[in-house]
Amino acid sequence: MKARVHVMLKKGVLDPQGEAVRHALGALGFEGVNGVRQGKVIELDLAEGATEATVKEMCEKLLANTVIESYAIEMG
C-alpha cells in the first residue's frame, strides 16, 4: 500500500527556499505571487497492513523535524 507524507515548515518559520522561488517568479514576469512555501513530499510504498500509526512514528522519528516542521499523512 501507498502512503504520502507532506512535510512543511511551520507557520512563522522563515522559508528562504520558498522566498527565493517567489523572487524568481517575479523576475520571470509572473505577477500576483503573494507568497510561496516549499516543502517535501515523501511517497512510501509499504507492505500490506501498514497503519497510519506506523507512518506517524516514521514522521516523528525520521521524516520531519517536528521542532520546525509539520507533517500530514495521506494513506491509500
Place this chain on the structure above:
Amino acid sequence: MKARVHVMLKKGVLDPQGEAVRHALGALGFEGVNGVRQGKVIELDLAEGATEATVKEMCEKLLANTVIESYAIEMG
C-alpha cells in the same frame, strides 16, 4: 487563491534521497518499506483570478525540471 504543485522525479530516474530515507527507516527497525520516493511540494499564494494555465507555465519555466521531473497542479 492557493495552488499546490507536486514535483516528483519521473519513474526510472534514480532517487538517491528517497533511497537514503528507505535505508534509514530500515535501520530504525521499520519493516516492509519497499520503496520511497521524495519530491517537492510548492504552495503558491496567488492573486485572485490566477489560472491553472499560469501555474503550468510557472512549472515549465521554473518549478520543475521537465527532463527528469513530473509535476501535478492542484488549484483551490
